[in-house]
Amino acid sequence: MRLLKSQIDQKHGSGFATLLPEEPEDMWHAYNIIQPSDRLRARAIRRVTKTSDSGSVASTRITMDLTISVISTDFDIGSGQLHVAGKVASENEHVKLGSHHTLDLELQRKFTLEKGNGWDSVALGLLREACDSEKRAELWAVVMGEGIANICVITEHQTILRQRIEVPVPRKRKGVIDGHNKAMDKFFSTTLSTLLRHLDLANSSPQTDKTVPLLLASPGFLAQTFLSYLKGEAIRTTNKPLLAIIPSIMVAHSSSPHVHSLSEVLASPAIRSTLSDTKYARETALMDRFHSLLRQDDGRAWYGPKEVEQAVEKGAVGRGGGVLLISNALFRAQNVAERKRWVGLVDRVREVEGGEVRVLSSLHESGKRLEGLGNIAAILTFPLEDLDEEEEGIGGGQDDDADMVI
Amino acid sequence: MPGHHRAKTLGFDDDEVYGDDEEYDEEGEEGGNGMTEEDREQLRVGTIKVKEALDSSVNVSDAQIQEALWHYYYDIGKSVTYLKNKHAPQPKAPAPPKQKAVSRFDQAASAAKTQPKTTPGHKPKAEQKIPRDRLAESVEKVKIEEVPKVRSKNLNVVEEFRKSGMKRMANFVVIGHVDHGKSTLMGRLLYDLKVIDQRSVDKLRREAQNIGKSSFALAWVMDETSEERNRGVTIDIATNFFETEKTRFTILDAPGHRDFIPNMIAGASQADFAILVIDASTNSFESGLKGQTKEHALLVRSMGVLRLVIAINKMDTVSWSQTRFNEISNLMMAFLTAANFLKKNLTFIPCAGLTGENVTRKVEDPRASWYTGGTLIEAGEALKDSIDSVEPKERSLEKPLRMTVDNVFRGGVTNPTSISGRIDAGTLQVGDTILAMPANETAVVKAIEVADEPVDWAVAGQITTLHLTDVDPVHLRLGDVVCDPNTPVKLTKRFKCKILAFEHVFPMSVDVFRGRLQTEGKVRDLKALLNKNTGAVTKRNPRIVKPGEVARVVVLLERELPLEVGTRIVLREGGNTIAAGMLEE
CATH class of the missing domain: 3.30.420.60 (eRF1 domain 2)
Structure with a gap:
């Protein structure tokens, strides 16, 4: 993806970025960056019907630039197409304000994105990653x-x-x-x-x-x-x-x-x-490390939203080996508060605690493994026990002669 | 000849249909080019009869009658109905459709069918007086009968089974670490029991010698594919049969290599008991215990195989040492009882597969004089006795049919679609309609084979081959469940199950196995840890299940599969068996 123009205020995160997707993978990046409530401007083809005074209806297809306020995004993995649905946010002679439109983003067609809630650290990180022009492994x-x-x-x-x-x-x-x-x-x-x-x-x-x-x-x-x-x-x-x-x-x-x-x-x-050092291989190695720690069961590996948040709260995901593993699926949350929650967690680990944050792609196997664990996991610097509270009384005593239940 | 034609059209086989076409063509030409002497005679007689049948109110010419007769292939009844319908209500009826409208195929087929009926003098008069609507009905019936059906004898299979006084049957799976001599031991067993003749064994010996693997000759009885022979390992289950005085045994020779454990699972799911083969020679036993000796034993146990014969093989290489035998027996006994096998269900037998000592005949080596127990085969019989004493024989016969498809193949020219597998529950007979899930396609059983012998029926517990008709083989896959169309298996995508963990289990991607079926799935939630013996909940929502613990988990499958409550499944990940389970809901 090429960054054609950007005007982002680092402090408040307001501003816009104009991007040019060049290869199919860029659509995946765009899918991750574009959020509901963002404003997206791109080339659109819209059928406009006009009713003349005599009552005859004429319908024409008009190409124009449209700005929409995003409601939902839809990504087709197989063909790498991204459809962004939303309401028209700036009126022109053909299209009324507030009418619905679905923009189909295309390769080699620039689009401009303005964040509804400002560019947060994760969004900026994604933007940087997307525009990294280094040759990609395939x-x-x-x-x-x-x-x-x-x-x-x-x-x-x-x-x-x-x-x-x-x-x-x-x-x-x-x-x-x-x-x-x-x-x-x-x-x-x-x-x-x-x-x-x-x-x-x-x-x-x-x-x-x-x-x-x-x-x-x-x-x-x-x-x-x-x-x-x-x-x-x-x-x-x-x-x-x-x-x-x-x-x-x-x-x-x-x-x-x-x-x-x-x-x-x-x-x-x-x-x-x-394969040298592809992102995939790195992520896989990381998930393997997490799994082996989990197997040791010494309280240094935790998964699940609540548990990880608690661990961060207690300062266990910090300097000296603390790693937060998070799937980018969480940042695609439709709910703004939900997204804020995860961005906040990432910022806290990265800036306050000094731990490492790894955002795993939900389209990779490693991301799928993480998805099973609730899309979020953490390797702690020191063991924590009983993050899962409810413990119950142990059932009846062992009976060696009886056949097992399974 | 006509009957023969009809029978042939039943088995929708590509090759066959092609062949039939040619024959039909010949006949079709006959009809098209002109009438034979026979045709003319039939036409003449037919015309008279039709005239008699039609009352005077209907005015038709001879030519019209003849055309109708030709069209209905001399079927008087049909012609009369047709003419009446056409001509009675509206005097100016259009001429009957030209014969060309009927394809030559149909012509020939129906001609073949109706000719015998219209032989002069044989026409029953009653039929001619049947009112029109009834006639129409009977015409419809004729059409329905055209649907090819395999005639069912409508046997009461359970009753037949009781009456038959059949020899009892037992299926066993042969398991153990790779290269511990499973296939060789079974090859020896079959050779000594004269199931395999001397000539074929000699041939195998020569072939094996040629590529410098003479010791593999007996294993090649079971390992038949070129891949297996070249590599010297079993890859897939080999099935073979032998009979003793009391029992008909089915051997399922499982591969020992860890990559082929899915195949071993498929075999174990069909077995009543297992023979665990252990290499007695130094180091082999020890390496096996860490490897598949352990995994296989755990697997068969979790799939409901409770009885084991432990064949301590290659005793000749350790000069029939009693100390070695005892050492291995004790170690295995400790391990197997820890894996929840009961002591009384385990039998230890020393033997040598390559030389055949103590397989079917008693060992003669003087160094083995310390051993007084039975041979491998006697141990198998004894186990079968104990199975019969515990489990009532006909317990699952009355249940609806369930059979897991282990293989789909082309069983020869006459049987284009065949499946094989073990009947888990219920009974089957020739002519039954079965339903294959998850494709939800019906098929008709054309023939049944048990142990390579054609039979009329089969019951639960038998490993059978079914030759099917009326089904496209694309609908049948390995691991499908064949069931009774009236009580089909439900398909599930998400189920709760009780598992016994062999490795750590947490929410993760797994391969789910059920017999031959293998699919991707995910452990979604860990619901609770359970007490091993009582099944009571000891901890809710655990974070991880440790090896040896019993837990209740939710598994999500990639696609819908026929799974029922009580089905035993195996979960594997990255080449390791991580848990075995039983479906709860």
Whole structure:
């Protein structure tokens, strides 16, 4: 995203920013930045109907710049489209004040954003991050199992499931193994052709010299088998672009064919070293650290809104290792007070306590793991017990002879 | 020949339909090009009959009658009805539709069907006097009968089962750490019981020798795919059958490698008891105990398998040492009782799978003279005895049908769609209509096989293969539940369950397993910690469930699945089994 113009008062947070989204990922940033009650100005096409004096109705489509006061946002992950619904906030000759309009933000079309409640620290942080022009890491991954494959693309801020492939594969049966082999062949060829369609090698490789790394992961030997199938096919069909990417294909082990096992793949040291320091890998490592602390159960890892707030209150998320993990889903809260609550917490940890704040993308696996924990968690500098108050009397005594309840 | 045609059109098979088309074409041409001698004769007789049937009020020409007859393939009744309807109310009726309107396929099909009826002299007179509306009704009936149906014998399966005095059946799963010799042991068992003949074993031996893995020959009886043979590990469950004097056994040979635990779970969910194979040689046992020996034992226990035969394998490599046997037995006994197995349900057997000692025949090695117990197979029989003594045989026969689909495959040319799996509850017979969930699609059972033998019915507890008709295979997936259409399984997306934790459990992403079914899910809320034995709540809303604790949690699934109260599930994450549970609501 390019920042074309900004006039933000650092003290009060009033002002506006004009932004130009350049790549699909920018839509995701825009989705995170734009809040209800903000004022958004962008190019819009609106059908205007005019009734002439004689009573005939003429309807024309007019392109104009519209300013709306945002009511809700809708982000389509698959296609990366962002629709912002709101009420028109500045009148012109065609559109009345207060009438509804939905702006569809588009790539290479600038928009101007003015914050209804001022630019807070989180919003400014997001803005900075969105306009960071550094080259972004991108990775394609195929997580597969027998008869099932998930083709995903992992970018700096999102994991997008591009396609899920399911091919029925009969299991082995006594004496009959041909059905299995045939089905596996079909599965591989479907997966490969789908993958190639998504990678779109023929179009992308000539202009950009960088090859996007491809990761194959599966339980057992499947990924390895698929790689040899892919190699065989590449040679057989003399698919040059495909041959070119073979050296950059990585094979990894995952415990299940589902997307969420990507986190485990990306956490493995071998993969992490090749992926260098992507945000994804950092977030995954952080969540792993949190989980292992939680397992130790020594009161240094807490999750859930109330518990974390209490921990911050007690000054446990501060200098010397205190980390606040928060999902950006919380900042997208429709409710202004709700958002204020989280922004306040982040500011407090960052500025008053001196702790570290990590905002995790809810579109990554790590963010999804955090979502399960209530979208917020904290690693404390010192153990705290009994943040969950209600404790009840222990039930009846042990009875060793009885069968277990489950 | 005509009957044959109809039967063939029943099994909507691509290949078959194609083949039939050709045949029909021939017949169609016959009709199109001109009438045969037979046709003319039929037409003549038919015309006379129709004239008789039609009263004088209806004025039709011979040509019209003949056209109608041709159109209805010499069916007098239909022609009469048609002509009456057309001509009686409105004298100037349009001519009957041209025969071209009927596709050749239909022509041929109906011709084949109706020809025998109209043989001269056989026409029942009663039918001609049936009032019009009744005739129309009967015509409709004819049409309904065209729907292909497999005829059901309408057996009372429970009654049949009681009468049959069938040998009892037992399914067991073979579990244990990778490379502890599960497949070899089972290969040996089948070989010694002459289920596998000498020739095939010799062939396997030669093949194994060729790639320098001669010791794998017996395992290859079970490991049939090329992937399994090349890598030397079992990947998927192998099913095989053998019979003793008293019992028909089904072997489910599970993979030991940790990556294939999902397959092992699928196998264990079909088993009545388990054989836990342990490698007696130094270090192997110890490494197994940390690995899948432990995990498998915990898994089968949590899936409701309460009885174990512990086969301490490869005793030949430790020269049948009694001390080693006792050492392993004691360690395992301590571990298994801690995992809530009851002592009386565990049997320890020393054996050697590669050489076959103490598998089906008693050990002859003088160094093993200390051992006086039974063989592996005797231990299996004994366990089955104890299962029968505890559980009444017919307990789940009267319940509505439930069967988990373990495999969907093409069972040959005549059976394009087949499924297999264990019947969990209820009974089935040929001709039954079943409902596959979650697709909510019905199918008709064309044939049933148990242990590779065709049968008319099957009951709960049996591992069966069903050949289906009237269903598109895309609706059937591994892990689906097949049920009675009148009492379908409910689909759930969110359920409460009681779990026994093996690892720490907190709100997290998990893989949920139920038999062959595997899906993504999330542990959403930890409701309460429970007392292990009484089930009483000890703590509400815990933050984390520690290994060994029992808790009530809410699980959210990615998609709707057929799960019922009492279903046993397994939760896994990152290649580790973290908990086993039972559905509450």
